[in-house]
Amino acid sequence: MARLAGQIDLAKSEAILDAAAAVFGERGLAASMEEIARRASVSKQTIYNHYGSKPELIRALVARRVSEITAPLMEPSAAERPEEALTAFGRFMIAAVENPRGLSMLRMAVESAADQPDVARAFFEAGPATSRRRLADFLRMETQAGRLAIDDPELAAEFFASMVIGSRQLGNLLGARRDLSEAQIEAIALEATRRFLRAYAA
Template sequence: MPRIAGQVDETKTEAILEAATALFHEKGATASMEEIARRAGVSRQTLYNRFPSKMEIGRALAARRSDAISAPLRTGGDPEAVLTALALGMLDKIIGKDGKGSMRGVAMLSPHAPDVAAAIYEAGPAESLRRLAAWLAVQDRDGRLSVPDPAAAAEMFAGMVLGHGHLRAILGVAHPSFDPEARARETARRFLRAFAG
């Protein structure tokens, strides 16, 4: 069925984002827009219509990851279940097989394109922290937790979940084996004990 005028073909957008992810992992900032278009199987015009620059591609990738990681915060469930699901998502998306390449790709990009790295950080990790801080503020307001500084608590939670995992991912160092579900549950329980209302 032909597309309606102005309708965006989402399969092309996904192909662009997948190609960019792979190329940023392989080449860092030296990956060109032309290479991204070629790898995605789209014309340069299609690429530039959707993403005028590598910065916009980086923002889109980071925002997509942030949305996936922070999805449990939108469920309205029990705090332990929400934080366990959030921790599991962080472990998967940040230090899991696909996440490790993304972390290295951004690290490779940052010295050569600090503006792109800053945009990726703001659209991804910083946005996830803001969402967690907002969720913690609601828990505090409703008396389920006692969180006097939600922004600091959000950073503490991220640190508890990831430990040195994000550093290993950037450096390409093997992770010690662990059970992600057990770690996610344990982290959520310890965090909730620290901020019990």
């Protein structure tokens, strides 16, 4: 059965993002659009047609990952299950900072900050800034529903993220990586969530 045009565009976009994640992870900002195009089996012009520039490609790549991380907060029933939603979100956050490819992308953004600030800015805005904003929106909604009592959702979102990630992200960036089991990740996310919910109980 033939695919519709929209399906073809989506398939191409996913192929480009998958290829970009792999190539950026291997080569950093030195990665060429030609290599990404080759890996994705598309033309370089197709990449520019979809994304316009390397910073916008990075923005789209990071935005896709953030959508995966924040998905538990976006589900229709999440508001009625804050502990479950926040634990799942925390679990995804930890997995993200433990992921070698994600760390490569973060290193790339840090290294680009001085001489390619547009790339670093795109990474930050699509990544950490967006994930914290979505968490703050969730916490604001929980407060309005009377399930939590939070005066400053943005600050509370930063607190929760810090509780979950702790020093792991920095340690991993510096090469002091310690692999966590799924059970350890779950335990950290759940403990952080329960302490957070007690601190902000209505």
